[in-house]
Amino acid sequence: MKFVLKNLLRRKLRTLFSVLGVGVGVSIMVALFTISDDLINQITVAFETQRGDLTVMQATAEELESDVPMSYVETLQAIEGVKTVSPTIAALLRTEGDFDDRPAILYYGITENNPIVQHMQMIEGRPISDDDPTGVVFGWKAYEVLKEKMGDKVPKVGAELNFMDIVTSDGFKQVFGKPDNWDQMTDYGRKMWALMRLTKELGVHPDAIKEESPESFEKRTGKKAPPVRPNNIMGLPMDDDQYARWLKDVHNYDYDPADPMRSYQMRLQLTTRGICRTGIMIQDASVFFPLGVAQLIKGKHARTETVKQRVDGKLRDVQVEIAPSCTVMFLTIEDTGLTREEREARVLRIRDEINQKVDALRAIRSADILQRHKEIEFFEKFGLVISLIAALAGAIGILNTMTLTVYERTREIGLLLAVGWSRLRVLGNVMLEGLALSVLGGIAGVAFGYLEVQIARTWFALDGLSGTLNVTRSLHALALAFGIGFVATLYPAVRAALMTPIEALRHE
DSSP, rough: HHHHHHHHHHTHHHHHHHHHHHHHHHHHHHHHHHHHHHHHHHHHHHHHHSSSSEEEEEEEEEEOOOEEEHHHHEEEEEESEEEEEEEEEEEOOOOOOTOOOOOOOOEEETTSSSSSTTOOOOEEEEEOOOOOOOOOEEEHHHHHHHHHHHGGGOTTTTTEHHHHHHSSGGGGHOOOOOOTTTSSSHHHHHHHHHHHHHHTSSSSOOOOOOOOOHHHHHHHHSOOOOOOOOOOTTTTTHHHHHHHHHHHHHOOOOOOTTTTTTTTOOOOOOOEEEEEOOSOHHTTTEEEHHHHEEEEEEOOOOOOEEEEETTEEEEEEEEEEEEEEEEEEEEEOOOTOHHHHHHHHHHHHHHHHHHOOOOEEEEEEEEGGGGGGGHHHHHHHHHHHHHHHHHHHHHHHHHHHHHHHHTTHHHHHHHHHHHOOOHHHHHHHHHHHHHHHHHHHHHHHHHHHHHHHHHHHHHOOHHHHHHHHOHHHHHHHHHHHHHHHHHHHHHHHHHHOOOOOHHHHOOO
């Protein structure tokens, strides 16, 4: 072994580059698989712990397109063994530009018994509560984006959260888009443009940007409500100045938009309740609304709509009552005193009972949903392919190094054979040199890979990465490096061992 180390140190630069060649390949494998394992583990944890035991959705739709009437809460709660039913909305608010590197804002509508709430680590403020139907919780990453876009105007925890202030703020122009004449528009014109864009193009239901009803005004203030805001000659709702003059001239009502006790408020009167960390990157960049608020934004709230229906052979306007709904419902089971096997059997029984008895719904074990997403498997295979390509590059480097080493030391090898070294000993020494290079490269690669993951966490704000060394993947990488050294050294070692002393000594 001392002879092997002496030969490696005799050509320090070549040894260094050989080690780096293997190290780069191994580091890519360690970094890619550490990142992919962490991301997949995050998704797995989210599906297994933050979605309850069962996910119930519309039988004929996937999750984001699913529509489950709220009336099924009682039906599901009545099933023996069900502990809680958590109606949930998971939806996307489309954007013109990127919000945290995505062309949409993911938002949830949840109740306080939702499994997600149980995993919220509050950085500031308090989690979602049914007692606060207007309190919004931001994932920490979403709040950072909000702070970046709005600066000092970002809504503070405990303060009012004006949805329109966000949409029309200068920092969000590139996110929600803006017309060419934005700078020449009045505040009211900007507001009207933003409202129409939100409802017509970005997926917000029109009811979400309306003022409260007269009934809501009277219930909130205890005073008689003023006449509702009429449209102006352009067919748009009057701005505050026009509306105030109209109320004073026609109804002798002193309207003050700054006084909530004398003016209509937007239906979405929200407050910033808290900022949380869930440990899941996609959720940390999301916004969590109380269920009722998300239903209003998504258009899953109770309402009356006018639709065209054929009555007595003619199309007529008919009033239709729309029942409230959600996208999915998360079920947790009562498991007190149950063994693991009994608990699993209960989950499967409840799942089968829902699927057999409720035709409109489909129940899936939350832990099984991930298996339906083939993208996860593709992601794993993609990382493996890239790692193997990088490893192949390292193997070629070792093969080249060891071949040149054998070629340069032909006379030396011939001399060793002439003084009595066996071919097996020569073979073993050349193999040991190649394996030593590979092992050193593997150790260096594990260190480089760990460093790469830390850089990714810091520079790219991948806070969801664990930041710890993946021991299993590191051992896999070292095994791969050992295999690379063995295969790449085999040919030059055999070539060296098969030399005859006379031919080797004649080599120039």
